[in-house]
Amino acid sequence: MTTPDALQAIGWPLAQDGLPSDPVWREALALRPKARPARIVEQHRTGYIVADGPEHSFPVESLPEWQRPANYRKGGTAPEDRPAVGDWVLIEGDTPKHSKIVELLPRRTSIKRAAAGEHYRQQLIAANIDTVFVVCGMDADFNPRRIERYLLLVRGGAEPVVVLTKSDLAGGGSASAVDDALAALVELAAQEVPVRAVNAKDSASVAALNEWLQPGRTAVLVGSSGAGKSTLTNTLLGTEKMKTSEVRESDSRGRHTTTYRALIPLPTGACLIDTPGMRELKPTGEEDVAENFTDVETLAEQCRFRDCAHQREPGCAVRAAIESGRLDPQRFANFLKLSGEVAAAADKAAGRRAQKADEKAKVPGKAPAKRPAEKHGRR
Known part of the structure; x- marks a missing residue:
């Protein structure tokens, strides 16, 4: 019972x-x-x-x-x-x-992405989530732009937390290498996105995540293959439940050791969902780019012209911030790229809804099927 x-x-x-x-x-x-x-x-x-x-x-x-x-x-x-x-x-x-x-x-919350392929389809990653752990290794696969893309997709009710794994491998385990990785994500900290660096194999280090793993809460791990999600899950469980594998030395990328999503109760009383690594992260068109790039949006509001394209317009606060070193040019380039992708996905979603409405409208008044002779013009 x-x-x-x-x-x-x-x-x-x-x-x-x-x-x-x-x-x-x-x-x-x-x-x-x-x-x-x-x-x-x-x-x-x-x-x-x-x-x-x-x-x-x-x-x-x-x-x-x-x-x-x-x-x-x-x-x-x-x-x-x-x-x-x-x-x-x-x-x-x-x-x-x-x-x-x-x-x-x-659903109270959900995480979705656009499925691969030409036709617009959404893929649900997980539902009813309180916290999303965006996992990225501090090895050769460390990529702040990919982390920004993940954060764009996971917004919508759940709290995002960036988890940097492999602190024991970064720069040979040096504190300066960890500091460099954290400095590369300083814009996220300014937007109140928590960032934690851990050794996924060390339970004492992983305890830094316990505040998001209280009884009754649900967290999900997302990140590339080889980022250390399964290792992190095993450490939180205190047992080797999830299969892990070594990453390639050439690029620190891993294979899909997790092949399906699974919800696992943790000893803390929380639940954790481990997911397969995602190589393609396409927006659904429902994302709010401004929510993830408030620093860029704030600067844009200070531009002389309201329709400033942030190229060569006079009085552009965004270009001034880039030239003075206050805004990372790669972050701004990623902002433009993601904005374009979200807009394109929104257009595809609108087209899909229109097609669905047309198909639904045709069903009630569907014409009767023609006899074979009629199809070839014979009566």
């Missing part, structure tokens, strides 16, 4: 009366008296694994529309609207073996 304490241990937000603190979730439970809550802890091609406590997980069936490809002519649900790791669902069934998902509860 599921207990409120067991659910709370995997992130279920409880009010004092033992019911969920979210009023929408309360209403959903009231409308389905035979249903009980569970959380998606693994997502596979063939189905889902859910948990109703930190030590009790089991496979469940899902609604048929969640199993079909997202084809608007034939029905089906878009990938971002299907359950994902971190989601809370309602399940029905007398036993875990015969349980099935009957409803997806509204």
